[in-house]
Amino acid sequence: MASIKVAFWNLENLFDTTVSEIAADLKFTPENGWDDAAFKAKLTNLAQIIKLMHDGQGPDLLGLCEIENASVAQQLIAEIGRPDLELAHIESPDIRGIDCSLIFSREVFELAGDPVGHLVHLRFPTRDIFEVPLRVLDNGAELTVLVNHWPSRSRGRVESEAFRVSVASHCGRITDGMLKFSRGEYGAMPDTQATLDTVNQRWNRNLLLMGDFNDEPFNRSVLEELKASNGVDKLEELIKKSTRRKTPTMASYLKRQAYLFNCMWPILGRQDEGTFYFSRSTNTMNVLDQFILSRGLFFGEQHLGMDLDSVQVFTPDLMTTPSGRPRAFSKKTHKGFSDHFPIEAVIETR
Helix, strand or coil: CCEEEEEEEEEEEECCCCCCHHHHHCCCCHHHCCCHHHHHHHHHHHHHHHHHHHHHCCCCEEEEEEECCHHHHHHHHHHHCCCCEEEEECCCCCCCCCEEEEEEECCCEEECCCCEEEEEECCCEEEEEEEEEEEECCCCCEEEEEEEECCCCCCCHHHHHHHHHHHHHHHHHHHHHHHCCCHHHHHCCCCCHHHHHHHHHHHCCCEEEEEECCCCCCCHHHHHHCCEECCCCCCCCCCCCCCCCCCCCHHHHHCCCCCEEECCHHHHCCCCCCCECCCCCCCCCECCEEEEECHHHHHCCCCEEEEEEEEEECCCHHHECCCCCECCCCCCCCCCCCCECCEEEEEEEC
16 A cells, blocks of 8 residues: 655745736736746745655645646746656636646656646636546556636625635536536446446546635535535445336436535634635634545545545644744745645555
8 A cells, every 4th residue: 555645735826927917917027026036936935845745755746726827837846856746737718817737746647638627617717627637656546636726705705605606516517527427328328237337436436626715615615516525424325226227217317416525624623723814704714725535535445545634734834924824925025935824635545
């Protein structure tokens, strides 16, 4: 059994210094202090934290958001200094000009297909849900990663909730499509035990959702729309045959929803622990950054399983303020890192 070290981090506006319309709107220009020195300092600072993750070994799989483009991601990889790291990235038309990326170790994974950016259209194109299919070299197990960055709370949590609910519903359709056959596919399959086995094999695929969801695990978008909770009552159910068939009827199969498991609930009960400080919230720290699993990855049905005890917010002293908040990067002093803490976990091969 091998351990795969996983992490996710919102890098907080990691733009390059090339002048663009969106960078100018957000004041990430040399005239506003975002020059080569500031950019390089932030790269160095971020890489320093990434190298400290997992007891100084660094992650084998690292999801990122709020990164401007592939060039910036490649520069971050160079700063980390590990020759085994490879980038999966697709440029998205996000209105803020920031993307999601996935960095993985070539010594642990290989791509099992082409990455896909699932663009969500609201009144304007919003951050994509970035899908990366991987294969574990150690045992051939497949793992699909969905890196998320949902619409922000900048207009207020309640005022902006509908946007996150829309993205959550879209993400739920993506996961359902990965874990279930379409109407046409299912209708063409014979009513046999072999078909039921095939249906459950798909139902047990390894899916890992990671990201900054900009809502907490108990909020409507995550709990009700995405169907990600801390319970296993519905998660544990395999797809079963119907009374008079060896497989479910078309109607019962199509209405089934893929419930997911949210790993972050234990952190909610810990005083002053979270990934982001939101001043207009009742809680001191919010748990906006999360790992969410399919039932297959939760139960280890297809040779991979999440070690739930390994899930944690990574809060090294270096990036923590005296009040316990993340130390954001300052364009003036070139000190600090991000306004989010990273999260870590370990996936075991089985």
